[in-house]
Amino acid sequence: MTKGIQALRGMNDILPSSTPVWQYVEQILIDVAKRYAYQEIRFPIVEKTELFKRGVGEITDIVEKEMYSFTDRNGDSLSLRPEGTASCVRAVLQHSLLYGQTPRLWYLGPMFRHERPQKGRYRQFHQFSVEAFGIESADIDAEIIAMSARLLQDLGLREHVCLQLNSLGDRAARQAHRQALLDYLMPLKDQLDEDSQRRLTQNPLRILDSKNPQVRALLTEAPKLPDFLSSASSAHFERLCLFLDQLGIAYQLNPNLVRGLDYYTNTVFEWVTDKLGAQATVCAGGRYDNLVEQLGGKPTPAIGFSLGIERLISLLESVGQLPSASTVAQADIYVLIEGEAAQLEAMKQIDSWRDAIPKQRIRMHCGDGSFKSQFKRADKSGAKIVLILAPEELNCNAVTVKYMREDKPQHRLALAEVVAWLQTLTF
Ligand code: ATP
Ligand code: MG
Secondary structure, eight states: OOOOOOOOOTTTTOOTTHEEEEEEEEHHHHHHHHHHHOEOOOSEEEHHHHHHHHOOOOTTTIIIIIOOEETTTSSSSEOOOOOOOHHHHHHHHHHTTTOEEEEEEEEEEEEEEEOOOBBTTTTTEEEEEEEEEOOHHHHHHHHHHHHHHHHHTTTGGGOEEEEEEEEEHHHHHHHHHHHHHHHHHHHGGGSSSSHHHHHHHHGGGGGGGGOOOHHHHHHTOOOGGGGOOOOOHHHHHHHHHHHHHHTTTTOOOOOOOOSSSSSSSEEEEEEEOSSTTOOOOEEEEEOTTTTTHTTTTTOOOEEEEEEEEEHHHHHHHHHOOOOOHHHHHHHSSSEOOSSHHHHHHHHHHHHHHHHHHHSOOEOOOOSOOHHHHHHHHHHHTOEEEEOOOOOOHHHHEEEEEESSSSSOOOEEEEEGHHHHHHHHHOO
C-alpha cells in the first residue's frame, strides 16, 4: 500500500471540530476592530523577498533563518509572508492610501516562519493585526493598546494576561544606547551564547530579546534604553502612560522589552501570560515611525500590533474560556426522512424553513439509513430538535417534532404551521 501523504511539520489542519472555536475568536476580533472604526485590508501571502529584507530587517531571526524563500519560474526571489506589517505598508504605498489620509486598518490570515515546531510555535500560524498610519501623537498608541485590551476582555482573558510596556526611543537614542550596551557586553563576551555573540557585532539591541536564561541574567545590570530617551520620546511615553491611566489599563514597565523586528521606534508593548510556558507572548506591537520611509514612502508615523491566534486559542483552552458546547454543535435542527414521498416533500419544504429561520442551522439527513441510525446521526450532530418526515406524518400532512436535549414530549405539527412554529424558537 502506498503511504498516505501527510501535512508539513508545523503546519496544522484546522478540523471541523475546531473551526467553530476559530470562528468564535475571529468574530470577536473583527467585531472589536469594527467598533473602533478600523477597515479591513487584504494582501497576498507571497511577496518579493526584498520587501521583508528591507521591512523586517536583515539581522532579525525572521530574515536570517525563518523565511520560506524560493526562486520562482522567472528567477525572482519570493517569500511567503512571515508577518504582515511590511506587506501592509507596501500595499498602502502602492495604492497611495497615505495621501491626505490616516488609514486605520486590520487584517487576519496565515503567516509562515521556518521555526522549530513546538506548542505555541508553528510554521504556518495565524495573526490578527491592526495598523494605524499617519498619526504621531500618543493618543493613537493609547487607542491601539486599548483595542488590544478590549479584545482580550471580550474573550474573557483579561485577568490571565499582563501588559508590558517600553519605549525604544528614536534612532539617536538607540545609537547612544547601542554604544553603552557594547561597552557593557564586550568584556562579558565569553559568557554570551553563540547567537548573542554574533549579534554583538551586528545588532546588539536584539541581545536584550534573548530567551537564554544565562544571557538574561547578564542583562539585569545592562544599560537600559529608557535612560537614553530624548525629551520628545520621554514626553510621548509619559503621555501614553497618562492615557493608559485614564483608560484604567494597568501596565508593567519592562526596560528590556525590545521586540524581534527592526522597525520599531518609541512605544513597544506585549501582552504576556504565565499560562503557556515559554511561548508567553499572545499579542505584541508598537510604533514603527521609520518603516514607511524605509520602504520608499514619505516619512509617516505608524503603529500596530499582531496577535497570534493559535496562542490565543491555547490560552482560552487552558483557562477554560472556550465557548459553550452549543457553538460547537454541527446543527440546530436535524430532519429525519423515511421513504420516497417524504424525501420529495422534504426537498420542497426544507429550503422554505431555511428562509424562515436564517440564523438556525438545519441539516437534512442524506443517504439511506434506518430510523435508528438516523437518530444516532442527529444526536451526534448536536441538534436540539429533530423533525421527522415519514409516511405516517405525510399521511396527515404533518411533521413530528422531537426534543433531543430537553425533557419535553414530542408532538405533531401540521406542515402548513412549521414555518410559523420555527419562528417562535428562541435558541
Ligand atoms: P516570539 O518571541 O514568541 O518568537 P515574535 O516576536 O517572533 O514572537 P511577532 O513577530 O511579534 O512574534 O508576532 C506576533 C505574535 O504572533 C506573537 O506574539 C505570537 O503570539 C505569534 N507568533 C509569532 N510566531 C509564531 C509562531 N511561529 N507560531 C505561532 N504563533 C506565533
Ligand atoms: Mg519569533
